[in-house]
Amino acid sequence: MKHSIQAENNIQAANRQTPLTFKESSDVIKYYSLGIQPSKTILWTPEPQKSIYLTSVQAFAPLAASILLGDDNINFLSLRITQPFSTVSQAFPLSFSLAAGNSLMLSTSDEEISCNTSGAAAAAQVDYNGRSDFTNVNNAIGLSDGTLASLSSGLLIQTRGRLVLEYNMLPTQYRYLEIEQVIIKYYCRLSLTLAVGVSSMILYWRPDNQADWIELQQISRSIIGSADYLTNPIKHDITDMVLGASDPWEIINNLQTSFVGTHTGLGIGNTVQLDAIEIEICMAGKNQITVFGYEA
Amino acid sequence: MGDNTKLMSIVFNLEDPLLTREYPSDIVLFQTFTTLQTNTPVWTPGIDKSIFLTALQVSAPAPLVVQLNRGSSAAFMSIALTNTLATYGMSFPSPIEFNPDEIISITTSIAGTVNITLLGYEL
DSSP states (O other), X not given: OOOOOOOOTTTTTOOOOOSOOOOOOBOEXXXXXXXXXXXXEEEXXXXXXXXXXXXXXXXXXXXXXXXXXXXXXXXXXXXXXXXXXXXXXXXXXXXXXXXXXXXXXEEEESOOEEEEEEOOSEEEEEOBTTBOOXXXXXXXXXXXXXXXXXXXXXXXXXXXXXXXXEOOOOOTTGGGEEEEEEEEEEEEEEEESSOSSOEEEEEEEESSTTSOOEEEEEEEEOSSXXXXXXXXXXXXXXXXXXXXXXXXXXHHHHOEEEEEEEESSOOTTOEEEEEEEEEEEEEEEOEEEEEEEEEO | OGGGOXXXXXXXXXXXXXXXXXXXXXXXXXXXXXXXXXXXXXXXXXXXXXXXXXXXEEEOSSOEEEEEEETTTEEEEEEEEOXXXXXXXXXXXXEEEOOTTOOEEEEESSXXXXXXXXXXXXX
């Protein structure tokens, strides 16, 4: 910074404080990408005996959130973002100084959680123990708006088959979103009008098309009646498995679900149906925060 | 302000003088991009000089995220432009000082037109 020094005539005589000084430029730039922070997390710790002088803060939140800045003891600034993907900033013409040795800390509150539900993009049948007996395979795709209940189904009347569903559900701004929960919802039905054997529905998913199928549940019936999960789907929470991956969004981008139907005996009117397999992903924003300032 | 205020008697010995006037921003850089940008340099300072950023402004006709990097790829600021916020500006009363020879580069989240203006000076 180039300085123009203004000497005062009475500079030696007046032992008073100067009305205005601009200390220096902001040579500290700290950038953070942080999700929900219920308790204070340290952004910036000054060197021993030094104070933080904050000159500007800037934040962008992918979803509504309140971003609170404070020090060890108090919060002193709240940036509230109401619209998704909004940016706010605050610059201080006079730097905001923290007490010597105090760290700058951040927490969040009132975070918006956004949930998307997706039907499949494509449905296909592969053989299951040598048979591919499902008909109306494309009816198993389902719709993302939950209107699947009015659709007809992938239908199994003959011996057995396996349906495989693929998805296209990566949010465009996924880099700025954090997965909170992933639930698979299986909308399916099994109905027996003749007791001639065992009929089953087996539910699977896998992280990509090369991985082994992970079985989540098997529903079997051998007596007359039905198991109907059209109104209230069977839900399986796979959050832990998704978040356990090195890149959870990679799994969201590639995962597949599968539905196997089998009849050990064939009776007229005995059916297994798949209406849809939906994936619900709930996300929180990954807030991007920059603080500018210096230490002195 | 307390720590910034110095006694007059030692004014000429101070590293940081008492009364200073900010250097004028004599550099204005304006650029328009229409394709996806990944760590594209927008401001390269003169040899051994540092960028002092005093203001910036970005605008775009369609929503996208502009990421500003120091050096070739270390993000220091992300700005989301949306339908409701298509122009974003920020000025720094205390100029942001970069390291000597450190450039400012830009990364965009998707392909789309974006205009960026950087104001400041080099020392």
